[in-house]
Amino acid sequence: xxxxxxxxxxxxxxxxxxxxxxxxxxxxxxxxxxxxxxxxxxxxxxxxxxxxxxxxxxxxxxxxxxxxxxxxxxxxxxxxxxxxxxxxxxxxxxxxxxxxxxxxxxxxxxxxxxxxxxxxxxxxx
Amino acid sequence: xxxxxxxxxxxxxxxxxxxxxxxxxxxxxxxxxxxxxxxxxxxxxxxxxxxxxxxxxxxxxxxxxxxxxxxxxxxxxxxxxxxxxxxxxxxxxxxxxxxxxxxxxxxxxxxxxxxxxxxxxxxxxxxxxxxxxxxxxxxxxxxxxxxxxxxxxxxxxxxxxxxxxxxxxxxxxxxxxxxxxxxxxxxxxxxxxxxxxxxxxxxxxxxxxxxxxxxxxxxxxxxxxxx
Numbered sequence: 001x002x003x004x005x006x007x008x009x010x011x012x013x014x015x016x017x018x019x020x021x022x023x024x025x026x027x028x029x030x031x032x033x034x035x036x037x038x039x040x041x042x043x044x045x046x047x048x049x050x051x052x053x054x055x056x057x058x059x060x061x062x063x064x065x066x067x068x069x070x071x072x073x074x075x076x077x078x079x080x081x082x083x084x085x086x087x088x089x090x091x092x093x094x095x096x097x098x099x100x101x102x103x104x105x106x107x108x109x110x111x112x113x114x115x116x117x118x119x120x121x122x123x124x125x
Numbered sequence: 126x127x128x129x130x131x132x133x134x135x136x137x138x139x140x141x142x143x144x145x146x147x148x149x150x151x152x153x154x155x156x157x158x159x160x161x162x163x164x165x166x167x168x169x170x171x172x173x174x175x176x177x178x179x180x181x182x183x184x185x186x187x188x189x190x191x192x193x194x195x196x197x198x199x200x201x202x203x204x205x206x207x208x209x210x211x212x213x214x215x216x217x218x219x220x221x222x223x224x225x226x227x228x229x230x231x232x233x234x235x236x237x238x239x240x241x242x243x244x245x246x247x248x249x250x251x252x253x254x255x256x257x258x259x260x261x262x263x264x265x266x267x268x269x270x271x272x273x274x275x276x277x278x279x280x281x282x283x284x285x286x287x288x289x290x291x292x293x294x295x296x297x298x299x300x301x302x303x304x305x306x307x308x309x310x311x312x313x314x315x316x317x318x319x320x321x322x323x324x325x326x327x328x329x330x331x332x333x334x335x336x337x338x339x340x341x342x343x344x345x346x347x348x349x350x351x352x
Contacts, residue, residue, distance in 0.1 A: 002252070006138055006139075006256075009139060009140075009141070010138055013140070021132050027129060031138070036255075036285055038252050038255035038256055085315070086314060087314045088315055088316065089317070096313065096318070097317060098316055098318060106138045106139055107135060108138060109135060110132060111132045111134055112130070113131075113132055114129050
């Protein structure tokens with residue numbers, strides 16, 4: 001259940017971004033989760049609800065963008081999407097390839113904020 | 126009434142862990158320490174494999190140390206201490222994986238300059254350790270013949286992040302009806318080109334090949350390719 005650790009990192013970082021931007025509440029948080037990130041979305045939602053309580057993210061909608069795995073096929077000179085995770089090979093020509101271009105993402109993409117307080121002066125790192 | 130606004134963040138969720146791991150890797154590399162993060166399911170034989178590795182490396186004249194993650198006990202650390210190498214136990218108290226900060230805390234007072242190899246035995250789990258960089262230069266995924274040949278297909282994310290795979294308990298292969306070619310094909314399917322060592326900690330089979338691989342990787346660490 002490492003999703004609880006992931007949820008705690010998300011809430012901690014988002015709370016900080018919200019505060020620095022002068023927001024009072026986060027209504028939506030948008031994540032990009034690659035299929036190779038080893039995250040179970042339902043477990044992440046469960047963990048998020050637990051750790052978001054009593055923070056500006058309580059009741060925030062967790063929008064999860066599912067990022068498929070894309071690999072580079074040197075034979076086709078193209079970036080191609082894998083239909084599954086059981087075979088790292090070009091779906092077009094069959095050449096095995098481990099050169100991953102997308103699918104490991106574990107990112108906070110954006111926050112939708114409420115509140116029109118003055119943004120904090122220091123820049124967000 | 127306030128108007129909702131969208132704040133673009135675009136940041137890694139594990140930013141803090143990644144930063145600690147980056148610092149650790151820099152320190153380890155600077156001191157010439159090859160760090161191996163060992164991941165597998167519980168019961169694969171990580172500890173037996175590591176104990177033999179520590180003994181053989183010491184016999185070859187290398188200085189070695191180990192950090193062992195475990196949910197509750199220090200059984201593994203006590204077993205590994207028999208090698209004569211310094212061993213530290215990390216009790217995660219229920220946490221299913223190790224994080225970079227735990228490694229930093231547990232190696233803080235070790236003299237890295239006097240160390241050639243550091244092994245991190247992760248918590249036995251084929252899912253959770255995947256995303257946590259521990260500052261290692263080599264991630265080793267272990268698979269025992271008793272687990273079945275299809276583990277790599279069931280846990281592709283973890284095997285895909287590994288640099289080397291090891292088959293363990295090879296001495297039990299016949300008793301289990303283990304299909305070695307199928308296991309090799311499954312590992313190659315989820316991580317094309319990954320080196321594989323086929324070992325038995327009990328008989329010593331394959332351990333020389335594993336040690337040669339470690340030695341070569343450490344040599345590469347000490348002599349980085351010129352740009």
